[in-house]
Amino acid sequence: MREFKELLPYSEALERMLSNPLETGVENVGLENAVGRVLSDDVSSPIDSPPFDRAAMDGYAIRAEDSFGYREGHPVELRVIDDITAGQVSSKAVSPGAAVGIMTGAKMPEGADCVIMQEFTSRSGDTLKLMSKIPPSKNVSVRGEDTHLGDKVLMSGTRLSPRHLAYVRSLGVDAVTVKARPKVSIIVTGDEFNLTKKSEEGKIFESNSLMLSKLLDAIGCDVREMSIVPDDEGKIQDAIASAAGKSDLLLITGGSSFGKKDMAHKLFDKFVFHGVTIKPGRPFGFTLRGGMPCFIMSGYPVAAYVQFCLFVIPYIESAMGTTILKRAFLPIGVERPSALGRMEFVRCRIVAGNVEPIRSSGSSMISSLAMADGYILIDELTEGINPGEMIEFTYFL
Amino acid sequence: MREFKELLPYSEALERMLSNPLETGVENVGLENAVGRVLSDDVSSPIDSPPFDRAAMDGYAIRAEDSFGYREGHPVELRVIDDITAGQVSSKAVSPGAAVGIMTGAKMPEGADCVIMQEFTSRSGDTLKLMSKIPPSKNVSVRGEDTHLGDKVLMSGTRLSPRHLAYVRSLGVDAVTVKARPKVSIIVTGDEFNLTKKSEEGKIFESNSLMLSKLLDAIGCDVREMSIVPDDEGKIQDAIASAAGKSDLLLITGGSSFGKKDMAHKLFDKFVFHGVTIKPGRPFGFTLRGGMPCFIMSGYPVAAYVQFCLFVIPYIESAMGTTILKRAFLPIGVERPSALGRMEFVRCRIVAGNVEPIRSSGSSMISSLAMADGYILIDELTEGINPGEMIEFTYFL
Numbered sequence: 001m002r003e004f005k006e007l008l009p010y011s012e013a014l015e016r017m018l019s020n021p022l023e024t025g026v027e028n029v030g031l032e033n034a035v036g037r038v039l040s041d042d043v044s045s046p047i048d049s050p051p052f053d054r055a056a057m058d059g060y061a062i063r064a065e066d067s068f069g070y071r072e073g074h075p076v077e078l079r080v081i082d083d084i085t086a087g088q089v090s091s092k093a094v095s096p097g098a099a100v101g102i103m104t105g106a107k108m109p110e111g112a113d114c115v116i117m118q119e120f121t122s123r124s125g126d127t128l129k130l131m132s133k134i135p136p137s138k139n140v141s142v143r144g145e146d147t148h149l150g151d152k153v154l155m156s157g158t159r160l161s162p163r164h165l166a167y168v169r170s171l172g173v174d175a176v177t178v179k180a181r182p183k184v185s186i187i188v189t190g191d192e193f194n195l196t197k198k199s200e201e202g203k204i205f206e207s208n209s210l211m212l213s214k215l216l217d218a219i220g221c222d223v224r225e226m227s228i229v230p231d232d233e234g235k236i237q238d239a240i241a242s243a244a245g246k247s248d249l250l251l252i253t254g255g256s257s258f259g260k261k262d263m264a265h266k267l268f269d270k271f272v273f274h275g276v277t278i279k280p281g282r283p284f285g286f287t288l289r290g291g292m293p294c295f296i297m298s299g300y301p302v303a304a305y306v307q308f309c310l311f312v313i314p315y316i317e318s319a320m321g322t323t324i325l326k327r328a329f330l331p332i333g334v335e336r337p338s339a340l341g342r343m344e345f346v347r348c349r350i351v352a353g354n355v356e357p358i359r360s361s362g363s364s365m366i367s368s369l370a371m372a373d374g375y376i377l378i379d380e381l382t383e384g385i386n387p388g389e390m391i392e393f394t395y396f397l
Numbered sequence: 398m399r400e401f402k403e404l405l406p407y408s409e410a411l412e413r414m415l416s417n418p419l420e421t422g423v424e425n426v427g428l429e430n431a432v433g434r435v436l437s438d439d440v441s442s443p444i445d446s447p448p449f450d451r452a453a454m455d456g457y458a459i460r461a462e463d464s465f466g467y468r469e470g471h472p473v474e475l476r477v478i479d480d481i482t483a484g485q486v487s488s489k490a491v492s493p494g495a496a497v498g499i500m501t502g503a504k505m506p507e508g509a510d511c512v513i514m515q516e517f518t519s520r521s522g523d524t525l526k527l528m529s530k531i532p533p534s535k536n537v538s539v540r541g542e543d544t545h546l547g548d549k550v551l552m553s554g555t556r557l558s559p560r561h562l563a564y565v566r567s568l569g570v571d572a573v574t575v576k577a578r579p580k581v582s583i584i585v586t587g588d589e590f591n592l593t594k595k596s597e598e599g600k601i602f603e604s605n606s607l608m609l610s611k612l613l614d615a616i617g618c619d620v621r622e623m624s625i626v627p628d629d630e631g632k633i634q635d636a637i638a639s640a641a642g643k644s645d646l647l648l649i650t651g652g653s654s655f656g657k658k659d660m661a662h663k664l665f666d667k668f669v670f671h672g673v674t675i676k677p678g679r680p681f682g683f684t685l686r687g688g689m690p691c692f693i694m695s696g697y698p699v700a701a702y703v704q705f706c707l708f709v710i711p712y713i714e715s716a717m718g719t720t721i722l723k724r725a726f727l728p729i730g731v732e733r734p735s736a737l738g739r740m741e742f743v744r745c746r747i748v749a750g751n752v753e754p755i756r757s758s759g760s761s762m763i764s765s766l767a768m769a770d771g772y773i774l775i776d777e778l779t780e781g782i783n784p785g786e787m788i789e790f791t792y793f794l
Contacts, residue, residue, distance in 0.1 A: 035611050049763075051601060085628070086696075087589030089599035105589055105696070107599040146762050154767060161794055162615060163766040166608030166698050170601070170763050192484030192502055202486035202504040204448060204567070211563030214432050218559060231482070299483075299502070301563050326792060328725045329750045353726045365543050366446075366567050369560040370551060395723060397558055 006275065009380060010343045013276045014314060017286050020272060020293055022248055022319035025180040031165045036220050037178035038320040043154040045171045048144035053108040054086075057139040060099040060121055060128060061112035064136040075122075075129040082109070099128050108140060115139035147171060157321040159220075179320045181222035185243035186212050188228045189236055189254035190299050195228065207301050207366075208253045215308055218397045219316055219324050221249075233263055240267070244292055251312065254299040264296060271296075277342040277380060281306040301366045306345045309375065309394070326395045330355050332376070337384035347372035348393065355393050372396065404672045404679065406777060407740045411711060413669050414683050417690055419645055419716035422577040428562045433617050434575035435717040440551040442568045445541035450505040451483075454536040457496040457518055457525060458509035461533040472519075472526040479506070496525050505537060512536035544568060554718040556617075576717045578619035582640035583609050585625045586633055586651035587696050592625065604698050604763070605650045612705055615794045616713050616721050618646075630660055637664070641689055648709065651696040661693060668693075674739040674777060678703040698763045703742045706772065706791070723792045727752050729773070734781035744769035745790065752790050769793065 008016070026040040055061060062078060070076050078099040082090045086105030094100055094111035101123075102108075102115060113136045120132040147153060153171065154164055160176070168176065186209055194203035206228060213223045224246045229235045231254065243250050264274065264285065274285035274296065280303040285296030295311060297304045309325075317324050333354030338344045347358045350373045357376075358368045374395040378385060385391060405413070423437040452458065459475060467473050475496040479487045483502030491497055491508035498520075499505070499512060510533045517529040544550060550568065551561055557573070565573065583606055591600035603625055610620045621643045626632045628651065640647050661671065661682065671682035671693065677700040682693035692708060694701045706722075714721050730751030735741045744755045747770045754773075755765045771792040775782060782788060 031607060035614070047596075051596070052599065085589075086587060087600055105601075146764050153764065162608050162611035163702060163793060165611060166604040166702070167763050167767040169604040169607050170698060172602045190483060192482075199444075199448070202449065203484055204502075205569045207563040207567040210428060210566050211559050214559035214562060217432070301567060305560060305563070326723065328727060328747075330725060350725075366564050367543050367550065370564040396560060 006273075007277045007282065008273045008275065010276055010278050010310065013273050013284070013286070014311075016272050017293075017311060017315060018318050020286070020288060022182055022293060022315060024182050024248060024319055026177050027180050028175050028177050030175050031169055031173070034160045034165055034176055034178065035162060037160050037176075037181075038220065038322045039154055039156050039158045039160065039176060040179045040321075041177045042152045042156050043168055043173065043176060045147045045149055045151045045153050047147075047172055048149050049147040049171055050141050050143060050145060053143050054141050055102045055104055055106050055108060055115045055139065056141045057115050057117050058103050059101075059115045059117040059119075059139065061094060061102045061109050061115050062099045062130070062134075063094060063096060063112060064114045064134055064138070066096060067116065067130050067132065067134045070130055070133045075131055078128045078130065080123065080126045080128050084109070113137065113140070157323075159320075159322050159324065181220055182248045182316060182319060183224045183246060184216050184221045184249045184251065185225040185247040186216075186223065186227070187236065187239045187243065187250065187252045188212075188226075188299075189231055189252060190228075191231045192299075193228060208299070208304055211301060211305065212251055212253070212308065215305075215312075215397065219313060220320070221316065231263070233266055236263070236267060240289065240294075244290060247292060249315075250289070250292055250294040251297055252294060253297045253304050268294065268296075278306070278310065279339075279342050279344050281310065281345065282342075284311060286311070302369060305369055309396075310345065325397070328393055328395075329390045330393045332356075332385050332387060332389050332391050334387055335384065336378070338378040338382060340383055341380055343380050344378040346376050346378060347374075348376055349373050350393070355391060369396075403670075404674045405670045407673055407675050407707065410670050410673045410681070410683070411708075414690075414708060414712060415715050417669060417683070417685060419579055419690060419712060421579050421645060421716055423574050424577050425572050425574050427572050428566055428570070431557045431562055431573055431575065432559060434557050434573075434578075435617065435719045436551055436553050436555045436557065436573060437576045437718075438574045439549045439553050440565055440570065440573060442544045442546055442548045442550050444544075444569055445546050446544040446568055447538050447540060447542060450540050451538050452499045452501055452503050452505060452512045452536065453538045454512050454514050455500050456498075456512045456514040456536065458491060458499045458506050458512050459496045459527070459531075460491060460493060460509060461511045461531055461535070463493060464513065464527050464529065464531045467527055467530050472528055475525045475527065477520065477523045477525050481506070510534065510537070554720075556719050556721070578617055579713060579716060580621045580643060580645045581613050581618045582622040582644040582647050583613075583620065583624070584633065584636045584640065584647065584649045585609075585623075585696075586628055586649060587625075588628045589696075590625060605696070605701055608698060608702065609648055609650070609705065612702075612709075612794065616710060617717070618713065628660070630663055633660070633664060637686065637691075641687060644689060646712075647686070647689055647691040648694055649691060650694045650701050665691065665693075675703070675707065676736075676739050676741050678707065678742065679739075681708060683708070699766060702766055706793075707742065722794070725790055725792075726787045727790045728785050729753075729782050729788050731784055732781065733775070735775040735779060737780055738777055740777050741775040743773050743775060744771075745773055746770050747790070752788060766793075 083101035084106045085103040090109040100109045122129045193206040194200040227239045268287040272286045333356045480498035481503045482500040487506040497506045519526045590603040591597040624636045665684040669683045681704045730753045
């Protein structure tokens with residue numbers, strides 16, 4: 001295409017983009033508001049967990065020694081001096097011959113070194129008969145068994161799920177330091193949009209603003225400003241200026257029309273790159289505007305979606321030091337040819353455990369995005385993939 | 398365990414649970430608020446997409462016939478009668494010998510049946526030279542090529558992602574009918590919780606309320622009430638009564654202590670089942686209270702998490718008619734023995750494409766949840782899994 005003096009291979013484009021990294025700060029958030037946030041620091045445990053030796057079974061806390069005299073038909077007799085449930089602490093120490101009835105989770109009374117399960121005892125009043133020998137430590141969760149004070153329990157870069165939050169909450173942590181949400185603005189450019197409810201000849205419904213804003217939400221960004229402007233240099237300049245003060249990153253769609261009107265080079269001094277050997281999504285550009293990184297994206301929703309996966313997500317992942325998309329190596333179900341010289345982004349479904357490319361894959365085929373479960377990449381040097389070959393599959397958000 | 402007269406196999410427990418389904422309504426939501434919601438009806442397209450024949454390339458809209466006279470060294474000459482970009486409509490018809498300059502996405506002018514790429518033309522003023530033959534329909538996206546009016550474009554049960562929303566927005570859809578969010582309340586019971594900031598002997602930090610509420614959020618439920626109450630029948634009764642009026646479903650943790658005090662049977666007339674042959678998570682119970690389904694869950698966070706995956710998620714999936722968790726068949730990296738007679742929920746990591754069970758897997762080991770990427774299930778009749786065997790892996794939320 002004429003507007004691109006030079007098409008860059010994807011890997012090189014990625015490298016150039018990432019050498020202009022996004023800068024974001026950090027903030028402290030309560031665990032209630034931390035789902036999906038990314039840790040900026042390791043979290044260390046402020047306590048041992050469990051914080052004390054505790055019963056791992058319902059039964060009786062005894063001294064193991066006391067059970068050693070047991071022989072078949074000759075139960076050992078002990079005296080029950082207390083009964084405690086989880087959360088209670090016995091004020092009595094277990095001396096030889098004594099037992100404390102104990103429920104799972106309760107703190108081990110002093111002197112006791114094991115818990116004999118109820119099933120191996122019989123009780124009548126305060127008299128307990130042991131029907132088994134039991135070794136020391138049996139059925140006791142010892143202090144710090146799961147986690148020691150000072151252990152690194154969550155690593156910087158962890159994207160927090162409910163299970164991570166539950167873990168650190170169980171250690172007494174209430175807040176964590178996370179990466180600030182990158183502030184992103186979106187400018188959708190084009191004269192082709194029908195922004196009314198009525199049908200307008202030659203116009204189409206605009207969907208990029210909704211798609212990009214919801215994708216940005218999903219990857220933990222803070223969408224600051226979203227504007228839909230016609231292909232008019234002045235109006236685009238105004239929208240950029242308005243976004244600039246409040247954004248860490250700017251996404252502009254409709255970059256293809258920039259080519260025709262040579263608008264891109266009026267709007268931006270210099271591109272880090274413009275045009276990448278990928279299909280779809282070739283007319284992607286990266287530039288800086290007063291230090292603010294700007295992504296010049298396609299107006300076609302499919303191409304913009306591909307560019308989001310291939311550029312925006314890795315850029316945010318790198319800024320946050322995390323991984324957002326899930327990947328797995330899976331077999332491909334059918335042959336899939338691909339042209340040399342460009343990397344192909346192939347929308348695929350998972351069918352019976354196999355990756356199956358979607359047939360209709362033109363970049364105007366937005367239906368294909370809705371049908372697919374994710375994508376594979378076929379690189380510039382590969383002519384295609386054969387059935388049964390294992391390939392890295394990336395799940396869509 | 399004494400409290401369970403009968404342990405049910407997991408598959409049977411699931412069946413009994415699902416034969417008491419959750420009832421939820423439907424509601425209409427704007428696309429802006431529809432991410433993560435589940436369609437209750439199929440969505441049909443109100444238009445053809447594209448809505449008109451349009452240029453798929455930048456170039457000239459011509460009559461293909463006009464190019465047929467081309468021979469090497471003998472370009473065909475046409476007259477450019479108009480130039481249009483996307484969103485513009487030409488008022489001129491393309492008659493024999495005429496051409497309209499056209500940009501990708503613009504509506505095809507009347508009379509033209511193909512677009513010749515700029516690369517195969519040379520233009521001087523209004524005179525255009527064609528350097529190639531071109532067949533009819535070339536570089537034209539025909540009306541309805543992606544989607545026809547009336548096509549079912551999204552199926553009931555779809556959990557809406559940004560790409561689904563973009564697709565239907567591009568078709569002019571603004572709102573969709575989705576399943577109402579199930580209203581769920583949580584009651585955490587137990588005397589063992591330290592609810593202060595100070596250390597309290599024999600007590601632990603409560604994490605189930607945070608974990609369950611955030612898990613419920615993540616699967617699209619509406620958390621209505623969350624209470625932490627001591628192991629006191631009256632207080633639990635009060636909490637249940639308070640939740641009952643406003644909830645479709647109730648989760649109660651601390652079910653194990655119910656066993657000891659025989660509280661469960663005072664609180665609930667009758668269990669659909671109580672106790673399942675799974676590890677961890679055995680003391681799970683299901684009952685109805687005035688028609689409201691109640692899940693009796695473990696107090697141990699790991700067991701409660703497992704029960705959430707094995708019962709709450711399938712229950713909500715069934716109510717919504719959707720699939721929430723992602724699964725893939727992957728090879729297991731190491732041998733993993735398992736006892737017969739119970740289904741084991743094994744927390745695993747993915748290491749270099751292989752599933753690797755986490756070693757420390759006691760149900761008090763909440764660290765293991767944070768370390769794992771997901772789980773495998775080893776059923777009651779399997780003694781273990783051998784290295785290299787393919788197994789269904791389920792990704793955690």
